[in-house]
Amino acid sequence: xxxxxxxxxxxxxxxxxxxxxxxxxxANWQVCPTCGAHQALSAPERLxxxxxxxxxxxxxxxxxxxxxxxxxxxxxxxxxxxKKTGLEEAVITGVGAIDGVRVVIGVMDSRFMMASMGxxxxxxxxxxxxxxxNGGLPLILFCASGGARMQEGIISLMxxxxxxxxxxxxxxxxxxxxxxxxxxxxxGVMASFAxxxxxxxxxxxxxxxxxxxxxxxxxxxxxxxxxxxxxxxQQEHGFVDQIVPRGSMRETLAKLLRLHGYGVMRG
Amino acid sequence: xxREILSQLDEIEAMLGVTKGAERQSLLEQREALLARCEKLTxxxxxxxxxxPRRPRIDAYIHELFTDFFExxxxxxxxxxxxxxxxxxxxxxxxxxxxxxxxxxxxNENVAYNFxxxxxxxxxxxxRLMRQAEKFRRPVITFIxxxxxxxxxxxxxxxxxxxxxxxxxxxxxxxxPTIAVVTGEGGSGGALALGVADRVLMLENAYYAxxxxxxxxxxxxxxxxxxxxxxxxxKLTAQDLHGYGVIDEIISEPVGGAQRKPQAxxxxxxxxxxxxxxxxxxxxxxxxxxxxxxxxxxxxx
Ligand SMILES: [Zn+2]
Numbered sequence: 001x002x003x004x005x006x007x008x009x010x011x012x013x014x015x016x017x018x019x020x021x022x023x024x025x026x027a028n029w030q031v032c033p034t035c036g037a038h039q040a041l042s043a044p045e046r047l048x049x050x051x052x053x054x055x056x057x058x059x060x061x062x063x064x065x066x067x068x069x070x071x072x073x074x075x076x077x078x079x080x081x082x083k084k085t086g087l088e089e090a091v092i093t094g095v096g097a098i099d100g101v102r103v104v105i106g107v108m109d110s111r112f113m114m115a116s117m118g119x120x121x122x123x124x125x126x127x128x129x130x131x132x133x134n135g136g137l138p139l140i141l142f143c144a145s146g147g148a149r150m151q152e153g154i155i156s157l158m159x160x161x162x163x164x165x166x167x168x169x170x171x172x173x174x175x176x177x178x179x180x181x182x183x184x185x186x187x188g189v190m191a192s193f194a195x196x197x198x199x200x201x202x203x204x205x206x207x208x209x210x211x212x213x214x215x216x217x218x219x220x221x222x223x224x225x226x227x228x229x230x231x232x233x234q235q236e237h238g239f240v241d242q243i244v245p246r247g248s249m250r251e252t253l254a255k256l257l258r259l260h261g262y263g264v265m266r267g
Numbered sequence: 268x269x270r271e272i273l274s275q276l277d278e279i280e281a282m283l284g285v286t287k288g289a290e291r292q293s294l295l296e297q298r299e300a301l302l303a304r305c306e307k308l309t310x311x312x313x314x315x316x317x318x319x320p321r322r323p324r325i326d327a328y329i330h331e332l333f334t335d336f337f338e339x340x341x342x343x344x345x346x347x348x349x350x351x352x353x354x355x356x357x358x359x360x361x362x363x364x365x366x367x368x369x370x371x372x373x374x375n376e377n378v379a380y381n382f383x384x385x386x387x388x389x390x391x392x393x394x395r396l397m398r399q400a401e402k403f404r405r406p407v408i409t410f411i412x413x414x415x416x417x418x419x420x421x422x423x424x425x426x427x428x429x430x431x432x433x434x435x436x437x438x439x440x441x442x443x444p445t446i447a448v449v450t451g452e453g454g455s456g457g458a459l460a461l462g463v464a465d466r467v468l469m470l471e472n473a474y475y476a477x478x479x480x481x482x483x484x485x486x487x488x489x490x491x492x493x494x495x496x497x498x499x500x501x502k503l504t505a506q507d508l509h510g511y512g513v514i515d516e517i518i519s520e521p522v523g524g525a526q527r528k529p530q531a532x533x534x535x536x537x538x539x540x541x542x543x544x545x546x547x548x549x550x551x552x553x554x555x556x557x558x559x560x561x562x563x564x565x566x567x568x
Contacts, residue, residue: 164435195432210428211418
């Protein structure tokens with residue numbers, strides 16, 4: 001049988017154009033086995049990739065946003081995306097375990113309106129952060145976002161203040177917050193909780209910045225150099241502790257938890 | 268349209284100084300008619316006023332509302348960013364820290380101050396000044412007037428996003444009273460970085476929004492030309508924001524905008540700042556921080 005006859009069971013890597021089996025691609029958490037390019041990972045897959053099997057319990061799944069501007073077509077767009085993605089909103093938050101250590105975890109999913117931050121995202125995150133503070137649990141957020149949710153106007157801007165206040169309060173109480181930056185993290189999310197971690201990790205090759213590359217290019221009237229605002233660039237400029245490939249993420253998080261006295265040492 | 272009304276008003280007012288008798292009476296009537304057309308402005312007209320080149324800038328507010336201003340420059344790491352003006356001053360005889368976006372009052376100044384669009388260094392200067400205010404127990408008063416942080420290469424290289432994020436974090440837990448005043452443009456995270464305050468006041472014709480109307484239109488409709496429509500749909504006026512509970516008080520402006528009679532705005536603002544400072548000075552640090560947390564935690568709900 002010719003390779004083509006396998007059809008959909010093969011995936012072509014958008015970066016190197018090499019093909020690999022669907023099963024292989026999934027087992028590798030959407031990282032190309034040939035070139036190592038990290039492709040988008042859904043929030044549920046992300047949770048599976050870092051948490052102990054069966055340990056996740058969702059928090060705040062009932063929290064929805066509103067349509068504060070009465071923006072034309074917005075409620076319908078949310079409804080369509082819910083059907084299409086199976087997600088209620090652009091972030092999933094909950095409690096899970098890594099190597100037996102309980103953590104509060106939040107994962108953004110870029111399939112849902114570029115994981116932009118509106119009321120629902122801000123509120124779910126704030127509730128998760130407060131839960132971590134009250135329970136004395138460490139906090140891990142996998143960030144990805146196009147920024148503020150334009151359709152919610154000023155209320156989406158205020159989510160930056162809300163999440164920042166929650167994290168500052170958690171931090172003042174001595175909580176550990178690990179921020180993991182994934183492709184792409186930009187705008188109001190970069191300028192709030194994504195940049196407030198005690199430890200900042202990034203996936204390889206992710207676009208990380210405040211202003212989007214197109215806006216910068218339009219403003220300065222020139223093309224940006226190759227690699228501008230990528231994870232490696234951010235690490236070089238001092239904004240990322242370590243770049244961690246997806247395959248090593250779980251063990252890296254486990255190590256950081258141990259180093260902060262969670263788990264074995266703290267019992 | 269507002270542009271034409273304002274320039275006609277300018278002409279009439281220039282002529283009033285040199286006109287007498289019946290002609291003067293007619294000019295006065297024309298002026299009244301023009302002012303009447305400024306009573307009810309659309310959101311787009313308010314945005315025009317918020318950006319008016321003669322609108323009072325931070326320099327004027329500092330000059331009129333404070334004494335003994337001592338400017339503090341630099342972020343102590345990279346450079347001085349003149350898009351942010353800050354320092355120590357006396358407000359009714361009491362020391363305060365004053366910080367705000369600086370746009371400048373003419374084209375030369377606009378260019379020198381990058382049209383009030385700070386880079387990372389500006390926001391790190393903000394943090395430095397706020398920490399000092401806390402150390403010396405000075406209340407912090409901020410003036411917000413920016414289309415947003417500058418979207419340039421250097422700003423990204425120096426982590427403008429991180430710098431704004433740290434401002435939000437710091438302001439949310441500052442142990443001294445804080446009051447923010449949106450005087451002109453309140454554009455995006457670059458504005459909010461100075462806005463996580465105990466009280467947020469806003470001039471009647473200022474705007475405060477998730478993005479400039481042009482940016483909003485180009486992101487959502489791929490057409491920056493639909494600015495007018497964006498202004499309406501964004502709910503960015505002081506009246507809208509007061510309704511959402513995002514701001515605490517609207518500072519009224521003279522009909523036709525603050526640039527027509529700035530003194531009236533200074534007086535209204537002076538009274539409001541005194542009133543809120545008196546109120547906030549009576550609270551201890553823990554109560555201030557807890558109340559501020561509550562305010563932003565539940566904003567817009
Ligand atoms: Zn590949």
